[in-house]
Amino acid sequence: MAYKMVFSDMDGTLLNSKHQISPTTSQAIQNIMRKNIPFIPVSARPPYAILPYMEQLCNDNEIICYSGALILDKNLTALYSITLExxxxxxxxxxxxxxxxxxxxxxxxxxxxxxxxxxxxxxxxxxxxxxxxxxxxxxxxxxxxxxxxxxxxxxxxxxxxxxxxxxxxxxxxxxxxxxxxxxKAATKANAIQFMAQRAAVDKADIIAFGDNFNDLDMLQYVGLGIAMGNSPDEIKRLAKQITATNDEDGIALSLKQIFSLSS
The missing domain is CATH 3.30.1240.10 (Hypothetical Protein, Haloacid Dehalogenase-like Hydrolase; Chain: A; domain 2)
Incomplete structure (x- = not known):
């Protein structure tokens, strides 16, 4: 399967327990981006709590904030915004x-x-x-x-x-x-759908990583939803695949396998 986009939750998923992106995970992400596959964070965090990690990854793709309520481009221009009434x-x-x-x-x-x-x-x-x-x-x-x-x-x-x-x-x-x-319209799945339509990519060609209940809708929406090893059992049961924990480079392990990356 030739996957074309990768979306990832941050806390408990992309970030380890020290709130860091490990060198191994960072390298794997940069390797897929060199293949022109965008890696897009989908986080409950506000924008300024995502940007330092984007800089670390040398990643100028869009960011999905507030669990899908706001999408910003690299200039922090809002592409999509759903607020409470x-x-x-x-x-x-x-x-x-x-x-x-x-x-x-x-x-x-x-x-x-x-x-x-x-x-x-x-x-x-x-x-x-x-x-x-x-x-x-x-x-x-x-x-x-x-x-x-x-x-x-x-x-x-x-x-x-x-x-x-x-x-x-x-x-x-x-x-x-x-x-x-x-x-209720602000979900990670809806935000991914917006991004996929914008990029003319089918949801079957998308991977998403997540670890918790606010990730479940996107894990079930995309072609390949991967739960982290540190996820609650219910999330693991409903995901299509399970990888290692966020402290064991679960994202890197999956990306290396799926995209045949060298270590």
Missing amino acids: NTLLPQLERILDHNPALSVSYYSHLDWFSTNLNSSWIKQESEITGLIAKEKPQHLSNIHKILLMGDAAYIERIEPLLKQQFPQLAIHRSKKEYLEIMN
């Missing part, structure tokens, strides 16, 4: 902003806002992404994503309650302690 924001703010068990972040284009800049969750996220959150203004609009961070047990309890109250929204965990809220 502004009419829903006041309802969400009333429920979320004054909940002491949650750290709440709002993302709009290149900006990250938070209701509590001193939260340990915000500080941790800042260390992971290298970004600094801004104080949330009184009135916000054009929000691509709301991120809730909190104790895993509490996130597990609040997820079904929010889904019941807001059935028109996409609400899912990107990891045990992170719950993401977005427009």
